[in-house]
Amino acid sequence: MPCAAISYLVRSIFLGATGFSFLTNLPPTHKITLVVASGNRAKYKEIAALLRGLDVRIVPLDRVGPVRVPPEGGASFLENARCKAVTVATATGRVALADDSGLEVDALGGAPGVLSARFGGPGKTDAERCRLLLDKLRGVPPDRRTARFRCVIAVAEPGGAVHFSEGTCEGRITDTPRGSRGFGYDPVFEVPSLGRTLAEVGPSVKNRLSHRAQAVRGVRAILKRILSSPGAAAQD
Numbered sequence: 001m002p003c004a005a006i007s008y009l010v011r012s013i014f015l016g017a018t019g020f021s022f023l024t025n026l027p028p029t030h031k032i033t034l035v036v037a038s039g040n041r042a043k044y045k046e047i048a049a050l051l052r053g054l055d056v057r058i059v060p061l062d063r064v065g066p067v068r069v070p071p072e073g074g075a076s077f078l079e080n081a082r083c084k085a086v087t088v089a090t091a092t093g094r095v096a097l098a099d100d101s102g103l104e105v106d107a108l109g110g111a112p113g114v115l116s117a118r119f120g121g122p123g124k125t126d127a128e129r130c131r132l133l134l135d136k137l138r139g140v141p142p143d144r145r146t147a148r149f150r151c152v153i154a155v156a157e158p159g160g161a162v163h164f165s166e167g168t169c170e171g172r173i174t175d176t177p178r179g180s181r182g183f184g185y186d187p188v189f190e191v192p193s194l195g196r197t198l199a200e201v202g203p204s205v206k207n208r209l210s211h212r213a214q215a216v217r218g219v220r221a222i223l224k225r226i227l228s229s230p231g232a233a234a235q236d
Helices: 003-014 041-050 077-092 113-118 126-136 203-209 211-228
Strands: 032-036 056-060 095-105 146-156 162-173 189-191
Touching: 032 041, 032 077, 032 211, 041 056, 041 095, 041 203, 041 211, 077 095, 077 146, 077 162, 095 113, 095 211, 146 211, 162 211, 203 211
Parallel strands: 032 056, 032 095
Antiparallel strands: 095 146, 146 162, 162 189
Protein backbone atom coordinates (compact mmCIF):
# COMPACT_ATOMS: atom_id res chain seq x y z
CA MET A 1 0.00 0.00 0.00
CA PRO A 2 1.40 3.45 -0.92
CA CYS A 3 2.55 5.65 1.92
CA ALA A 4 -0.18 8.26 1.26
CA ALA A 5 -2.87 5.59 1.49
CA ILE A 6 -1.42 4.27 4.75
CA SER A 7 -1.41 7.80 6.20
CA TYR A 8 -5.09 8.32 5.29
CA LEU A 9 -6.06 4.93 6.71
CA VAL A 10 -4.23 5.54 9.98
CA ARG A 11 -5.84 8.95 10.43
CA SER A 12 -9.30 7.56 9.70
CA ILE A 13 -8.96 4.61 12.07
CA PHE A 14 -7.32 6.23 15.06
CA LEU A 15 -8.34 9.89 15.02
CA GLY A 16 -11.96 10.05 13.98
CA ALA A 17 -13.40 13.52 14.54
CA THR A 18 -11.88 14.21 17.94
CA GLY A 19 -8.14 13.98 17.40
CA PHE A 20 -5.71 13.54 20.30
CA SER A 21 -7.47 15.67 22.89
CA PHE A 22 -5.00 14.89 25.65
CA LEU A 23 -2.33 16.67 23.62
CA THR A 24 -4.43 19.50 22.19
CA ASN A 25 -5.82 20.39 25.62
CA LEU A 26 -2.40 20.75 27.21
CA PRO A 27 -1.33 24.30 28.02
CA PRO A 28 1.21 25.43 25.39
CA THR A 29 4.62 25.34 27.06
CA HIS A 30 6.55 24.97 23.80
CA LYS A 31 6.09 26.44 20.37
CA ILE A 32 5.63 23.07 18.63
CA THR A 33 5.30 19.41 19.55
CA LEU A 34 7.61 16.94 17.83
CA VAL A 35 6.57 13.30 17.75
CA VAL A 36 9.45 10.83 17.43
CA ALA A 37 8.00 8.08 15.23
CA SER A 38 9.81 5.13 16.76
CA GLY A 39 8.91 2.43 19.24
CA ASN A 40 12.59 2.04 20.15
CA ARG A 41 12.91 3.69 23.55
CA ALA A 42 16.71 3.85 23.43
CA LYS A 43 16.56 5.61 20.07
CA TYR A 44 13.96 8.06 21.37
CA LYS A 45 16.11 8.98 24.38
CA GLU A 46 19.15 9.45 22.15
CA ILE A 47 17.28 11.76 19.75
CA ALA A 48 15.64 13.71 22.59
CA ALA A 49 19.02 14.31 24.23
CA LEU A 50 20.51 15.55 20.96
CA LEU A 51 17.63 18.00 20.44
CA ARG A 52 17.74 19.39 23.96
CA GLY A 53 17.57 23.19 24.19
CA LEU A 54 15.07 23.83 21.39
CA ASP A 55 11.64 25.35 22.05
CA VAL A 56 10.05 22.01 21.17
CA ARG A 57 8.05 19.52 23.22
CA ILE A 58 9.52 16.13 22.23
CA VAL A 59 7.24 13.16 22.81
CA PRO A 60 7.59 9.44 22.04
CA LEU A 61 5.18 7.66 19.75
CA ASP A 62 3.37 5.85 22.57
CA ARG A 63 2.35 9.20 24.09
CA VAL A 64 0.16 10.17 21.14
CA GLY A 65 -2.12 7.18 20.91
CA PRO A 66 -2.22 3.99 18.85
CA VAL A 67 -0.62 5.18 15.63
CA ARG A 68 0.28 2.34 13.31
CA VAL A 69 3.67 3.12 11.78
CA PRO A 70 4.15 1.45 8.39
CA PRO A 71 6.83 -1.25 8.14
CA GLU A 72 10.19 -0.41 6.64
CA GLY A 73 9.59 -1.91 3.23
CA GLY A 74 11.22 0.74 1.06
CA ALA A 75 14.31 0.36 -1.09
CA SER A 76 16.22 3.15 0.66
CA PHE A 77 16.71 4.70 4.09
CA LEU A 78 15.18 7.94 2.78
CA GLU A 79 12.03 6.25 1.50
CA ASN A 80 11.46 4.42 4.79
CA ALA A 81 12.06 7.51 6.93
CA ARG A 82 9.77 9.64 4.78
CA CYS A 83 6.90 7.16 4.86
CA LYS A 84 7.00 6.82 8.66
CA ALA A 85 7.27 10.56 9.30
CA VAL A 86 4.46 11.47 6.90
CA THR A 87 2.18 8.79 8.36
CA VAL A 88 2.64 10.03 11.93
CA ALA A 89 2.40 13.72 11.01
CA THR A 90 -0.85 13.05 9.15
CA ALA A 91 -2.31 10.99 11.99
CA THR A 92 -1.40 13.35 14.82
CA GLY A 93 -1.46 16.78 13.20
CA ARG A 94 1.98 17.38 14.71
CA VAL A 95 5.47 17.68 13.30
CA ALA A 96 6.89 14.15 13.18
CA LEU A 97 10.44 12.86 13.04
CA ALA A 98 11.33 9.42 11.76
CA ASP A 99 14.62 7.86 10.92
CA ASP A 100 15.86 4.83 9.12
CA SER A 101 19.39 3.75 9.68
CA GLY A 102 21.56 0.76 9.20
CA LEU A 103 24.97 -0.75 8.86
CA GLU A 104 26.75 -0.94 5.51
CA VAL A 105 29.61 -3.45 5.44
CA ASP A 106 31.89 -3.11 2.42
CA ALA A 107 32.95 -6.78 2.38
CA LEU A 108 29.27 -7.74 2.16
CA GLY A 109 28.51 -5.38 -0.71
CA GLY A 110 26.83 -2.84 1.58
CA ALA A 111 24.70 -5.38 3.45
CA PRO A 112 22.82 -5.54 5.69
CA GLY A 113 21.89 -1.94 4.71
CA VAL A 114 18.16 -1.22 4.79
CA LEU A 115 17.64 -4.73 6.15
CA SER A 116 19.81 -4.11 9.23
CA ALA A 117 16.92 -4.32 11.69
CA ARG A 118 15.69 -7.53 10.04
CA PHE A 119 19.05 -9.11 9.26
CA GLY A 120 18.74 -12.89 9.43
CA GLY A 121 14.96 -12.80 9.62
CA PRO A 122 12.33 -11.51 12.04
CA GLY A 123 12.45 -12.08 15.79
CA LYS A 124 16.22 -12.07 16.22
CA THR A 125 17.78 -10.15 19.09
CA ASP A 126 20.52 -7.56 18.65
CA ALA A 127 23.05 -10.07 19.99
CA GLU A 128 21.93 -12.70 17.47
CA ARG A 129 22.27 -10.27 14.57
CA CYS A 130 25.75 -9.32 15.71
CA ARG A 131 26.74 -12.98 15.85
CA LEU A 132 25.35 -13.57 12.37
CA LEU A 133 27.32 -10.62 11.02
CA LEU A 134 30.54 -11.88 12.59
CA ASP A 135 29.90 -15.34 11.15
CA LYS A 136 29.57 -13.88 7.65
CA LEU A 137 32.87 -12.00 8.12
CA ARG A 138 34.82 -14.95 9.49
CA GLY A 139 38.23 -15.01 7.85
CA VAL A 140 37.96 -11.47 6.45
CA PRO A 141 41.14 -9.54 7.42
CA PRO A 142 40.93 -6.30 9.45
CA ASP A 143 41.70 -4.03 6.49
CA ARG A 144 38.67 -5.38 4.62
CA ARG A 145 36.22 -5.09 7.52
CA THR A 146 35.44 -1.45 6.83
CA ALA A 147 31.86 -0.35 7.40
CA ARG A 148 29.70 2.63 8.19
CA PHE A 149 26.52 3.43 9.97
CA ARG A 150 24.18 5.55 7.88
CA CYS A 151 21.15 7.44 9.17
CA VAL A 152 18.52 9.38 7.24
CA ILE A 153 16.02 11.43 9.23
CA ALA A 154 12.79 12.81 7.82
CA VAL A 155 10.91 15.66 9.49
CA ALA A 156 7.33 15.89 8.24
CA GLU A 157 5.04 18.85 8.84
CA PRO A 158 1.26 18.33 9.01
CA GLY A 159 0.87 20.65 6.01
CA GLY A 160 2.81 18.25 3.80
CA ALA A 161 6.37 19.60 3.73
CA VAL A 162 9.08 16.99 4.37
CA HIS A 163 12.71 17.77 5.21
CA PHE A 164 15.68 15.40 5.30
CA SER A 165 19.03 15.15 7.04
CA GLU A 166 21.68 12.44 6.67
CA GLY A 167 24.69 11.39 8.73
CA THR A 168 27.34 8.68 8.58
CA CYS A 169 29.89 7.23 10.96
CA GLU A 170 32.87 5.37 9.48
CA GLY A 171 34.44 2.41 11.23
CA ARG A 172 35.27 -1.28 11.07
CA ILE A 173 33.70 -4.52 12.25
CA THR A 174 35.47 -6.19 15.17
CA ASP A 175 36.17 -9.91 15.55
CA THR A 176 34.11 -10.16 18.75
CA PRO A 177 31.48 -8.01 20.49
CA ARG A 178 32.86 -5.48 22.97
CA GLY A 179 31.06 -3.27 25.45
CA SER A 180 27.65 -3.26 27.09
CA ARG A 181 26.31 0.18 26.17
CA GLY A 182 24.28 1.25 23.17
CA PHE A 183 22.12 -1.07 21.10
CA GLY A 184 21.95 -2.75 17.70
CA TYR A 185 25.36 -3.34 16.14
CA ASP A 186 27.21 -0.98 18.52
CA PRO A 187 29.20 -3.82 20.21
CA VAL A 188 30.83 -4.88 16.91
CA PHE A 189 31.37 -1.44 15.38
CA GLU A 190 34.75 0.08 16.22
CA VAL A 191 35.56 3.73 15.62
CA PRO A 192 39.23 3.69 14.50
CA SER A 193 40.09 7.08 16.01
CA LEU A 194 38.99 5.79 19.42
CA GLY A 195 40.06 2.17 19.20
CA ARG A 196 36.75 1.35 20.92
CA THR A 197 33.33 0.20 19.82
CA LEU A 198 30.27 2.41 20.17
CA ALA A 199 29.16 0.07 22.97
CA GLU A 200 32.32 0.90 24.92
CA VAL A 201 31.86 4.67 24.99
CA GLY A 202 29.56 6.86 27.05
CA PRO A 203 26.54 8.74 25.72
CA SER A 204 28.44 12.04 25.45
CA VAL A 205 31.02 10.51 23.11
CA LYS A 206 28.45 8.59 21.07
CA ASN A 207 26.27 11.69 20.76
CA ARG A 208 29.24 13.49 19.25
CA LEU A 209 30.35 10.83 16.77
CA SER A 210 27.43 8.63 15.79
CA HIS A 211 25.62 8.64 12.46
CA ARG A 212 22.41 9.62 14.23
CA ALA A 213 24.17 12.49 15.98
CA GLN A 214 25.40 13.78 12.62
CA ALA A 215 21.91 13.60 11.15
CA VAL A 216 20.26 15.21 14.18
CA ARG A 217 22.57 18.22 13.85
CA GLY A 218 20.88 18.85 10.52
CA VAL A 219 17.48 18.31 12.15
CA ARG A 220 18.21 21.05 14.68
CA ALA A 221 18.64 23.48 11.79
CA ILE A 222 15.40 22.21 10.18
CA LEU A 223 13.45 22.67 13.42
CA LYS A 224 14.85 26.16 13.92
CA ARG A 225 13.54 27.10 10.48
CA ILE A 226 10.12 25.63 11.33
CA LEU A 227 10.09 27.45 14.67
CA SER A 228 10.85 30.75 12.96
CA SER A 229 8.09 30.32 10.37
CA PRO A 230 4.86 32.32 10.79
CA GLY A 231 2.73 29.18 11.12
CA ALA A 232 4.81 27.46 13.79
CA ALA A 233 2.42 28.13 16.67
CA ALA A 234 -0.46 26.70 14.64
CA GLN A 235 1.29 23.32 14.49
CA ASP A 236 0.98 22.76 18.24
